[in-house]
Amino acid sequence: MAFRASLRLAASAARPAGARLYSQAVAVPTSSAASVRVTSAQIQRDAALPNPDPAEDSASAALVRDHAPFMVATYARPPPVFVNGEGSYLWDIENRKYLDLTAGIAVNSLGHCNPELSKLIAQQAKTLMHASNLYYNPWTGALSKLLIEKTVASGGMHDATAVFVCNSGSEANEAGIKFARKVGKVLDPSGAKHEIVCFGNAFHGRTMGALSATPNPKYQAPFSPMVPGFKVGVYNDIESLKELITPETCSVIVEPIQGEGGVQVADEEFLVELAARCRKVGALLHYDEIQCGLSRTGTFWAHSHLPKEAHPDILTTAKALGNGFPIGATIVNAHVADKIKVGDHGTTFGGNPLACRLAHHIVSRLAEPELQEAVLEKEGLFRDGFAMLQSQYPNLIRQVRGRGLILGLQLTEDPARIIKAARERGVLIITAGTNTLRFVPSLLISKEEIEEGLRVLGEAIEATRE
Secondary structure, X not given: OXXXXXXXXXXXXXXXXXXXXXXXXXXXXXXXOOOOOOOHHHHHHHHHOOOOOOOOOOHHHHHHHHHHHHOOOOOOOOOOOEEEEEEOEEEEOOOOEEEEOOHHHHOOOOOEOOHHHHHHHHHHHOOOOOOOOOOOOHHHHHHHHHHHHHXXXXXXXXXXXXEEEEOOHHHHHHXXXXXXXXXXXXXXXXXXOOEEXXXXXXXXXXXHHHHHOOOOHHHHHHHOOOOOOEEEEOOOOOOOHHHHXXXXXXXXXEOOEEOOOOOEEOOHHHHHHHHHHHHHHOOEEEEEOOOOOOOOOOOOOOOOOOOHHHOOOEEEEOHHHOOXXXXXXXXXXXXXXXXXXXXXXXXXXXXXXXHHHHHHHHHHHHOOHHHHHHHHHHHHHHHHHXXXXXXXXXXXXXXXXXXXXXXXXXXXXXXXXXXXXXXXOOEEOEEEOOOEEEEOOOOOOOHHHHHHHHHHHHHHHHHOOO
C-alpha cells in the first residue's frame, strides 16, 4: 500500500497545471522494495515541458527498477509507464496524457479500450474462453466465414476460400510458409520446388521461418543460420523477377507496403508482374498485410485496388484483427486449402472463442465503407500538414510515403531526438526503416487530434534544430 500511496503522491506533484486527473481506477503491482521521492528539482524540471519524461526519482522509475531485472531485455523502452488508454490517448503513472500516433504499432485501429470491445471481452470471458481445437465452437468458423465474405466483397483476393486462425502475425506467416512448402511438395514430390522468395527491407516476424524471410542482419545475425531455401530479391525491381523466381520457387512473400522497412509502397506494376511470374512457374503469391491491411490504406486490403490476376494465393493478417488481443489469420484459396490435410498444422490457443468473437466484431466495423472513406480524408489532413513541415524544413524532410493511415516521413537524420521531443510534448511517434518517422494512428483518430499531433510534431522539430 505504501507504494500505491507514493504513486499517487508523485502523480499529484508532477502533474502540469491544468492537467486532467484520469479518474479510472488503476491496478499497479506493489512492492515493498520500491520507493519514490519527489524533489523540488523534479517539480522544476516538470514545469519546463508539458510532458517531461519521468525522472529517476519518479514513480515510473521506481516501478521499472523493481520489474526490469526480472524481464528479458528484448526492448529498449523510454521512461513512461502507461496505465490507462482511451481512444487515441494514453496516460502514464504520473498522469501525463499522450496522443498516441502509433496505435500499438498499427494494432489499435479502433483506439484504446474501445467500449464495445471491452463489453464483448467481458461477456465472452463469462461464457467460454477456451475449449481447444479438438472441438468446434461458434466463433472460429463465424470469423473465418466473415473474413472470406468481406475479403471477396472488398475487391481483394477474389478466390479466398478458407482461413487458419492463430495467435499472431509471425504465426500467420509461419503457417503461410509451411502451407507453401506443402503445396510445393504436392506439385513436385522430389522436393525441388521448395524455395521461398522474399525482399530486402521486409519484416515478416521473429519465429525462425518468418525470420528467414526477414533479410535484415539486425534481426537475423544473432540467430543464424537461418532456415534454408530463402532467396532475397529487390523490392519494386521488375527486371530481376525472371531470374529471381524459378520453377524451384514454391512461394513469394511480399508486403504491399513495407511497414517496418520504412513505409515503402510496392508499385502496382511490380505486383502485377510479380503475380504473372508466379503463375508462370507455378509459385504461390503470399501477401503479408499484417500491418497495412484491414482498412489502414482506406480499402479493406492494401491489394484491393489491384486486378484479379495480381491477387494472392495466401494472405496474412494480425495486428488490427484483435485491436490488442492476440490473434492472427492466414487466408488461402482452394489451390492451397485442398492440399492441407488434417494433422499438417495446428495451434493450441489459436481460434479460441474469446479472440474470435472479438475479431468478428472488429472485422465487421473495419469493413464499413464510411470508416474507409474517413481514413482517406484523414490521410489528406496528414499529408497537408507534412507538406507544410517539409516546406519549413526542406533540409530535414526528404519524402512522404505511404497510403491511408500508414505514412512515413523520410528524414535526413536520426529521428531519435525528434521522437523524444515529441513525447515530452505529449505525442507518441515511432520509427521505421532508416531515419523514417512512422505514423500509424487509430483509424478513428479525429481531425482535432490530427491537428494536435501535427502541431506538436512541428514544435518537436523546431526544438531539435541547432
